[in-house]
Amino acid sequence: VSPALIAHGVGGRQDLPIPFELAVLGAALALVVSFLVLGLAWKESRYRGDDSGRPLPEALTRAADSLWTRWTLRVLGLASAAVVALAAIAGPDLATNPTAGAVYVLLWVGIVPASLLFGPVWRLVNPVRTVHLLLCRVLRLDPAAGIRRLPSRVGLWPAAVWLLAFTWLELVAPDRATTPVIRAWLATFFGLSLVGAVAFGSRWFGHADPFEAYSTLVGRLSWLGRRRDGRLVARRPLENLDGLPARPGLMAAVAVLLGSTMYDSVSASPWWARLVQGSAFGPTAAGTVGLLATITVVYATFALAVRLAGVVAGLPAGVDRFAHSVLPIAVGYVIAHYLTLFVLEGQHTLVLLADPLGIGANWFGLGNLTESRWLANQPTLVASLQVGAIVVGHVLGIVSAHDRAVRLFPPRRALVAQLPMLGVMVGYTVAGLLLLFAA
Amino acid sequence: MSTPPSSRSLPSRAMVLLVLAAGLAGCGDAAGGSAESAPGSITAGPSVTPSSPPTPSTTEARTPLAPEIRVVEVTIADGEVQTDSDQVEVASGETVRVVVTSDVDDELHVHGVDQTAELVGGEPTTIEFTVDEPGVFEVETHDDGRLLFQLLVR
Numbered sequence: 009v010s011p012a013l014i015a016h017g018v019g020g021r022q023d024l025p026i027p028f029e030l031a032v033l034g035a036a037l038a039l040v041v042s043f044l045v046l047g048l049a050w051k052e053s054r055y056r057g058d059d060s061g062r063p064l065p066e067a068l069t070r071a072a073d074s075l076w077t078r079w080t081l082r083v084l085g086l087a088s089a090a091v092v093a094l095a096a097i098a099g100p101d102l103a104t105n106p107t108a109g110a111v112y113v114l115l116w117v118g119i120v121p122a123s124l125l126f127g128p129v130w131r132l133v134n135p136v137r138t139v140h141l142l143l144c145r146v147l148r149l150d151p152a153a154g155i156r157r158l159p160s161r162v163g164l165w166p167a168a169v170w171l172l173a174f175t176w177l178e179l180v181a182p183d184r185a186t187t188p189v190i191r192a193w194l195a196t197f198f199g200l201s202l203v204g205a206v207a208f209g210s211r212w213f214g215h216a217d218p219f220e221a222y223s224t225l226v227g228r229l230s231w232l233g234r235r236r237d238g239r240l241v242a243r244r245p246l247e248n249l250d251g252l253p254a255r256p257g258l259m260a261a262v263a264v265l266l267g268s269t270m271y272d273s274v275s276a277s278p279w280w281a282r283l284v285q286g287s288a289f290g291p292t293a294a295g296t297v298g299l300l301a302t303i304t305v306v307y308a309t310f311a312l313a314v315r316l317a318g319v320v321a322g323l324p325a326g327v328d329r330f331a332h333s334v335l336p337i338a339v340g341y342v343i344a345h346y347l348t349l350f351v352l353e354g355q356h357t358l359v360l361l362a363d364p365l366g367i368g369a370n371w372f373g374l375g376n377l378t379e380s381r382w383l384a385n386q387p388t389l390v391a392s393l394q395v396g397a398i399v400v401g402h403v404l405g406i407v408s409a410h411d412r413a414v415r416l417f418p419p420r421r422a423l424v425a426q427l428p429m430l431g432v433m434v435g436y437t438v439a440g441l442l443l444l445f446a447a
Numbered sequence: 448m449s450t451p452p453s454s455r456s457l458p459s460r461a462m463v464l465l466v467l468a469a470g471l472a473g474c475g476d477a478a479g480g481s482a483e484s485a486p487g488s489i490t491a492g493p494s495v496t497p498s499s500p501p502t503p504s505t506t507e508a509r510t511p512l513a514p515e516i517r518v519v520e521v522t523i524a525d526g527e528v529q530t531d532s533d534q535v536e537v538a539s540g541e542t543v544r545v546v547v548t549s550d551v552d553d554e555l556h557v558h559g560v561d562q563t564a565e566l567v568g569g570e571p572t573t574i575e576f577t578v579d580e581p582g583v584f585e586v587e588t589h590d591d592g593r594l595l596f597q598l599l600v601r
Contacts, residue, residue, distance in 0.1 A: 020558035022583040024599060278533035281594040285528070291592070387581045387601070 021384070022276055023348055023444075026391040031445040034395040038402045038437045042430050045406050046423060053415035055408075057251030061233055061241025069240040078132065082141075085133030091371075095364030096191040106364055108185045109357030111194070112178055117350045119219060120342055123226040127233060130223035136198060137213050137220075140205040154209030163256030163328075166204070166212075167221035168264055170197070172303070174218050175268035179275065180295035221261055225335055228252045229404075249408055252332045259307060259331035266338035266436065267303030269345050273443035274298065309435065310334055313428035321417035321425035329416065330429060333409035337436050340401020344394035344444060348383055355379045394444055402437040406430060516542045516575075521595045523549040523588065528595055536599040537578070543598065544575045545586060552590075557598070559584035 071077060096107040122129050131137065144151040177184055177193045184190070204212040213220055233248045235241050252258070274280050275298060284294045311327040318324035355377065362375035370376070383390065409429050414422045517537050522529040537543055547555055553566040555574060559582065564574045566588065578584060584598045 020561070020584065021580075024581055024583060024601065278594060278597055282528075282533070285526070285593055381580060384580050384582060 021348075021352070023390055023394070024387050025446065026394055026441070026444045028445060030391055030395050031441045034399050034441050035438050037399050039434060041399075041403050042406050042434060045403070045410055046426060046430065049407065049410050051414055051419060051422075053411050055247050055250035055411050057247065058234070058236050060247040060251075061235060061243030063235070064240045064242055066239070069238065072240060073238075081129075081132045082138040085135045086138050088133075089135035091361060091364055093194075095361075096187050096194065099187065099364050100366040101187045102366065104360055104363070104366055105187050106357050106360035107187045107190050109353055109360060111190055112185075113350060113353045113357055115219065116174070116178065116222075117342070117346045118354065119223050120226050120339065120346075121350070123223045124230050124339075125232075126227070127230045128220070128224040128227035130217075131213065131220045134213060134217060134220055136201045136205075136217065137210065139198075140202060140210060140213075143202075151205075151210045154205070154212070155207050158208040158211060158215060161256055162215055163258065164215065164221060164261045165257035166216035167218055168257050168260035170216055170218035171221060171261055171264040172268075172299075173197075175264060175271075176296065176299060179268060179272055180292060180299055182292050222265070225252070225261065225265070226339055228332070229336060229339055246404060246408055246411075249332050249335065249404075250411065252335070254326070254328040254331065256328060258328040259310065259334070262331050262334045262338055263303050263307035263310070266334060266341060267306040268299060269338065269341045270306070270439065270443065271299045271302040273345060273440075274302065277446065306334075306436070309432045310429070313432040316428040317413065317417070317425040320428075321413075321421045323417055325416055330409055330412055333405045333412065333429070334433070334436075336401040336404035336408070337398075337433060337440075338401070340397045340399075340404075341440050343397035343401075344440065347393060347397070348390055351383045352379075352381065391444075395441065398437055398440045398444070402433060405433050409433070516544050518544045518546065519586075519596065521545065521547045521586075523547070523551075523553075523593065523595075525550065526593075528593055530596050532596065533594075534597045534599050536601060539581055539600050540577055540579055542575060542577050544573060545595075546571050546573050547595065548572075549588070554589040555586070555595075556589055557584065557586050559598075563589075 092107060092110045095105055095110070099105045099107065119130055141151050143149075173193075174197075177190070181189055181193075201213070201217060204216055208215075214224070228249045228251065229245045230248060231242055231245060233241050233243045233251070275295065280298070284291050287294055289297070307327075310330070314325060314327045314330050317330075356379055358374050359377050359379060362371050362373070363369045364371070410426060413426045413429075416422075417425050517535070519530065519535050535543075545555070545557070547566060548571045549566045549568060551566075551568045555564045555566050555572060556562070557574065557576060559578055559580070560576045562574060562576050564572050566572050578598065578600045581600050584600065586595045586598060587593060588595065
């Protein structure tokens with residue numbers, strides 16, 4: 009396995025390390041804002057989650073919910089999946105095959121901007137959901153009905169496991185950029201998802217589908233949301249985030265997102281390459297251990313901080329009650345880490361999709377696209393955006409943890425109780441800046 | 448354009464390596480028609496291994512030696528990589544000359560410029576190129592997948 013693939017699923021180029029001054033500035037900013045929030049922010053919870061937001065015109069809600077819109081999106085999802093499946097099954101296993109770029113860049117990274125802009129969109133285009141729906145229609149079954157009831161305590165745990173399985177494929181699996189490997193993963197995922205949906209009904213997707221889970225979580229940082237009555241509203245992202253249900257497994261899912269991105273940074277460093285090359289483990293074993301260890305550290309540190317907060321406040325709270333506040337940090341990391349990859353490789357993948365079978369075709373005229381390398385030539389801008397994303401994510405995390413703490417905990421102890429979480433979040437942020445600086 | 452072979456008759460491992468060599472998306476020319484957008488340009492092809500120059504066609508593309516050439520020497524012995532630094536910093540457009548001596552046969556690959564050269568066991572191999580785009584590019588061996596160093600282009 010090539011080291012470039014130990015470092016990344018795709019892409020032969022990485023961003024330059026950020027300047028040291030910028031890393032220090034970011035860390036200082038994060039610290040100062042943290043304590044400002046603690047000292048100056050509101051003392052009573054202000055966020056009202058799904059009750060909040062300015063209603064958008066009713067026509068917009070009607071249009072979004074119309075059968076026509078829903079089926080257009082489903083058909084789009086199916087058609088896109090069909091093109092990628094064609095490339096994965098019948099395309100040549102060469103660098104010109106768009107499968108890896110489509111899955112690792114357009115889908116996995118693309119979920120983030122799409123969901124930030126429009127909310128939890130993947131459930132609307134999810135091709136596996138559509139296949140299940142169509143099968144149920146043909147067999148005259150109710151797609152919502154399963155053979156068994158899914159206990160609600162299952163929460164997001166299956167999604168966390170699938171998220172781990174996907175990040176393992178993307179960051180660790182041997183030959184992970186080759187089509188046979190991706191094809192095998194996707195086929196397994198597709199089959200097991202359908203089995204889950206048949207067993208528990210279509211709500212299985214909301215509990216288990218990693219791409220839906222990712223989109224639903226990131227969509228909670230969107231400006232666009234839904235009120236309890238279903239009306240589309242414009243709302244502040246932190247209000248939106250506050251409405252994220254504290255389901256079991258939420259922290260596990262968030263920890264996979266943050267931990268895997270951290271691991272991707274670590275594994276791109278020469279330090280890690282030397283460690284793996286000098287070890288008795290092979291790269292797959294070392295990578296698996298590294299990925300699991302990073303995710304476990306993220307989960308354990310935050311769980312410990314919430315436990316401590318509960319002890320200080322005299323009122324225990326489960327880690328999932330605060331997990332939403334780690335989400336902005338994870339998304340900040342993802343933006344910092346994958347921004348240029350998405351822009352550069354995303355364009356490149358679109359061009360490759362013009363010819364998924366490698367027969368010289370130019371489907372949809374995609375082959376005529378001119379790839380812009382402009383962003384690759386703006387290292388100062390990129391470094392600033394990276395640090396900006398990390399710091400903004402940190403601030404959003406601190407503020408949402410603060411609001412949740414003053415809601416859950418007795419007023420006199422709410423501030424002190426936040427300190428452990430604040431410490432852990434500063435840790436994540438400083439670690440993120442260090443990785444951008446050193447790796 | 449150094450296209451990977453289109454034949455499926457190659458052993459699968461070689462196929463995989465070639466795919467990696469082409470550096471799925473982003474590694475330049477191999478990715479069909481994106482030569483203009485590739486981040487680097489090769490001013491001198493994989494040049495003369497002392498024994499037998501395998502790629503005579505590229506030598507004519509060689510430019511006269513620029514006054515500033517960054518020379519990086521790498522030794523690979525018993526699976527251990529020895530370099531002066533894990534990260535080599537160069538300016539965008541600066542010529543880089545990498546001299547690799549490996550105790551086993553292997554293939555050298557520079558990401559970003561998608562430059563490869565045969566490594567013959569025990570003999571130094573020289574590869575020369577420039578990268579015109581900022582970023583971090585990995586220089587590695589293929590057969591045993593070892594990172595030799597990272598090239599930091601500023």
